[in-house]
Amino acid sequence: PVDRLPEIQEARLRLPILAEEQVIMEAVRENECVVLCGETGSGKTTQVPQFLYEAGYASSGGIIGVTEPRRVAAISMSHRVATEMNLPSGVVSYQIRYEGNVTENTKIKFMTDGVLLKEIQKDFLLQKYRVVIIDEAHERSVYTDILIGLLSRIVPLRNKKGLPMKLIIMSATLRVEDFTENKRLFRTPPPVIKVEARQFAVTVHFNKRTPVDNYTGEAFRGILVFLTGQAEVHSVCRRLRKAFPYRPHREHTGSVLCSQSLSQSLPRINLDSYSALPADEGDEDRQAGIDDDYNEGSDLELELGDHPDKEKADPSIPLYVLPLYSLLAPELQAKVFHPPPAGARLCVIATNVAETSLTIPGVKYVVDCGRVKKRFYDRVTGVSSFKVTWISQASANQRAGRAGRTEPGHCYRLYSSAVFGDFSLFSEAEITRRPVDDLVLQMKDLNIEKVVNFPFPTPPSSEALISAEQLLISLGALEEPPRHGRARLSCPITPLGRAMAAFPVAPRYAKMLALGRQQGCMPYIITIVAAMTVREIFEDYDRPAGSEEENTKMAGKKARSVQMRRLWAGQGQSVQLGDLMVLLGAVGACEFAGCTHQFCEENGLRYKAMLEIRRLRGQLTNAVNAVCSDAGVYVDNQMAPPTESQVLCLRQIVLAGLGDHIARRVQAEELLDPKWRNGYKTPLLDDPVFIHPSSALHKTLPEFVVYQEIMETTKMYMRGVCAVQAE
Numbered sequence: 271p272v273d274r275l276p277e278i279q280e281a282r283l284r285l286p287i288l289a290e291e292q293v294i295m296e297a298v299r300e301n302e303c304v305v306l307c308g309e310t311g312s313g314k315t316t317q318v319p320q321f322l323y324e325a326g327y328a329s330s331g332g333i334i335g336v337t338e339p340r341r342v343a344a345i346s347m348s349h350r351v352a353t354e355m356n357l358p359s360g361v362v363s364y365q366i367r368y369e370g371n372v373t374e375n376t377k378i379k380f381m382t383d384g385v386l387l388k389e390i391q392k393d394f395l396l397q398k399y400r401v402v403i404i405d406e407a408h409e410r411s412v413y414t415d416i417l418i419g420l421l422s423r424i425v426p427l428r429n430k431k432g433l434p435m436k437l438i439i440m441s442a443t444l445r446v447e448d449f450t451e452n453k454r455l456f457r458t459p460p461p462v463i464k465v466e467a468r469q470f471a472v473t474v475h476f477n478k479r480t481p482v483d484n485y486t487g488e489a490f491r492g493i494l495v496f497l498t499g500q501a502e503v504h505s506v507c508r509r510l511r512k513a514f515p516y517r518p519h520r521e522h523t524g525s526v527l528c529s530q531s532l533s534q535s536l537p538r539i540n541l542d543s544y545s546a547l548p549a550d551e552g553d554e555d556r557q558a559g560i561d562d563d564y565n566e567g568s569d570l571e572l573e574l575g576d577h578p579d580k581e582k583a584d585p586s587i588p589l590y591v592l593p594l595y596s597l598l599a600p601e602l603q604a605k606v607f608h609p610p611p612a613g614a615r616l617c618v619i620a621t622n623v624a625e626t627s628l629t630i631p632g633v634k635y636v637v638d639c640g641r642v643k644k645r646f647y648d649r650v651t652g653v654s655s656f657k658v659t660w661i662s663q664a665s666a667n668q669r670a671g672r673a674g675r676t677e678p679g680h681c682y683r684l685y686s687s688a689v690f691g692d693f694s695l696f697s698e699a700e701i702t703r704r705p706v707d708d709l710v711l712q713m714k715d716l717n718i719e720k721v722v723n724f725p726f727p728t729p730p731s732s733e734a735l736i737s738a739e740q741l742l743i744s745l746g747a748l749e750e751p752p753r754h755g756r757a758r759l760s761c762p763i764t765p766l767g768r769a770m771a772a773f774p775v776a777p778r779y780a781k782m783l784a785l786g787r788q789q790g791c792m793p794y795i796i797t798i799v800a801a802m803t804v805r806e807i808f809e810d811y812d813r814p815a816g817s818e819e820e821n822t823k824m825a826g827k828k829a830r831s832v833q834m835r836r837l838w839a840g841q842g843q844s845v846q847l848g849d850l851m852v853l854l855g856a857v858g859a860c861e862f863a864g865c866t867h868q869f870c871e872e873n874g875l876r877y878k879a880m881l882e883i884r885r886l887r888g889q890l891t892n893a894v895n896a897v898c899s900d901a902g903v904y905v906d907n908q909m910a911p912p913t914e915s916q917v918l919c920l921r922q923i924v925l926a927g928l929g930d931h932i933a934r935r936v937q938a939e940e941l942l943d944p945k946w947r948n949g950y951k952t953p954l955l956d957d958p959v960f961i962h963p964s965s966a967l968h969k970t971l972p973e974f975v976v977y978q979e980i981m982e983t984t985k986m987y988m989r990g991v992c993a994v995q996a997e
């Protein structure tokens with residue numbers, strides 16, 4: 271029995287999914303696997319775990335597991351469900367990569383999909399779980415796809431063993447054929463239950479023109495505004511705050527108004543440049559784009575034009591402007607769920623995170639720029655770039671659907687209906703868009719010999735599988751195939767490969783950890799790997815600031831940051847490690863100072879990233895000790911800098927992981943072409959690549975370097991550059 275507060279109970283009863291509880295629970299009882307479709311906000315994520323709990327699926331020791339493609343969702347949904355059920359976080363808990371509050375008493379566990387995949391490695395039958403819910407399956411994140419493939423085998427095995435288990439796949443769109451019609455996945459198609467959402471009409475307004483670059487200027491009148499990245503979000507927040515200042519002392523006395531009731535009394539948004547069209551209600555096959563932590567990407571090259579003349583808005587309408595994106599600190603993310611202060615209208619400026627995984631209460635207007643920032647990989651060269659592209663029609667409809675949850679709403683599309691007509695219908699599954707070496711290693715570790723035969727909902731290309739296998743062979747994680755005979759893509763895993771699979775990082779970094787014991791280098795390698803796999807440890811001071819004063823402050827901070835990086839790089843030392851030494855120095859200095867917010871702020875480090883590195887160091891240290899019981903490493907917050915011979919050793923270890931990412935300074939004869947100046951030559955690219963001005967090696971230009979990756983922005987830049995020696 272669940273003891274809910276009356277107001278929670280009342281709010282639940284308004285959710286469309288409550289009417290379907292019987293139908294859903296019956297289908298779950300009768301079937302091993304059930305697919306559940308319902309619009310964002312219909313109550314899938316918050317209510318289905320509660321239905322299962324109340325039906326006894328978490329009694330007698332079993333757990334209800336829920337996977338989310340995003341950390342933001344795993345954390346916030348566990349909090350929400352705990353609140354609704356009036357249960358402590360030790361019972362309704364979450365686990366993300368290196369953080370969680372799971373206890374012995376946990377009954378409902380929200381986690382990222384990657385966490386569950388790791389658990390399958392430890393216990394293939396997932397015996398702890400009575401039910402696994404794969405949430406947001408429409409996002410088609412790589413791990414979600416793999417989990418569905420694995421669970422399609424695990425569930426029947428569990429039932430055969432007399433330990434029955436249920437699988438529920440939840441999707442915000444009706445496009446689920448990749449799961450239901452795929453005979454390799456489910457021989458008998460699972461039943462599909464649709465939840466009819468009580469969606470209020472959303473009037474869609476297309477812009478008559480589609481601005482090419484200044485869409486952030488157009489996104490100015492919104493309530494939930496979808497933009498592409500962090501820098502845009504900040505820039506628009508700043509401009510909105512300036513134009514519609516919210517002053518706490520102007521608050522009304524008395525009751526707190528919530529955003530939707532207030533919005534009725536606020537002036538209407540001027541529709542002059544929009545043509546109104548009815549919402550395309552017939553189109554329910556929807557699929558969202560992917561935008562995980564990584565995809566939100568660097569905003570380095572985004573140009574944001576300010577157009578002051580357009581922004582003479584009425585300052586008497588106070589807006590309570592909040593940003594929302596993946597890298598934002600969790601306590602700031604949580605702000606969007608609370609009612610805005612009295613007298614102000616809530617205005618959330620978000621990236622794609624708000625498209626399906628989070629429901630922001632009380633949104634009436636949506637402003638959609640029609641774009642998303644995605645990471646692209648070149649299949650042949652491995653070069654990655656972040657590009658802003660048009661979203662799919664399905665995504666646009668998802669975004670529009672964010673208005674009209676609680677009353678009729680409006681969606682302003684900052685593009686014309688003709689441009690909308692050219693959008694692709696659906697976004698592609700992520701697995702077809704990125705390298706798969708990490709997945710292949712995980713699968714081999716699960717003794718899936720022939721990865722080509724795995725029941726992928728959408729299989730990756732055979733080129734991608736082959737290049738993954740080649741990389742793993744070169745790292746020594748898979749056995750070399752015999753010269754003749756055996757077909758490709760069935761090389762067995764080596765003992766080294768098993769050790770590597772135990773580390774929660776990509777194979778290249780796992781290889782470095784596996785080699786880290788030489789000359790006492792392990793603590794350094796753990797730190798370097800942790801820092802390399804956490805995004806953007808440095809604060810970005812290049813983003814456009816507002817006033818003169820802010821600009822001066824930013825410039826000061828930037829200068830300090832540059833100075834610190836130079837210090838951390840170990841200038842003056844005869845053996846250079848380059849950017850990796852900067853990472854090591856930054857983490858070392860930060861930990862020595864107690865990893866405080868203040869230290870990060872003063873020295874240009876991103877506090878959230880440093881906390882992540884700290885957790886990851888702990889986790890990697892445990893993993894290393896578990897793989898080799900006599901390693902005896904521990905996290906040392908007073909780590910001395912590595913000695914010269916250790917630095918040489920670190921270079922060798924890094925080279926072993928990044929051996930195919932080697933670049934050589936161009937030779938004299940190639941310098942005839944001016945574009946090769948200061949350039950480097952890599953095996954796979956015809957064109958030169960460069961060391962970024964922010965790199966520690968920008969001035970040194972060593973003859974040989976290895977790099978973490980090549981990122982194409984204004985030029986092809988190597989990221990994470992480390993000097994190595996010619997053998």
Ligand code: ADP
Pocket residue numbers: 285308309310311312313314315316317346350607626629631675
């Ligand atoms: P779905 O998973 O179908 O998209 P959810 O279960 O996430 O829907 O949300 C159902 C409803 O619960 C939302 O419409 C919203 O009103 C409410 N809700 C969800 N999360 C919160 C929260 N953190 N605070 C307040 N209300 C919330």
Ligand code: MG
Pocket residue numbers: 310311314315316405406626627
């Ligand atoms: Mg949901």
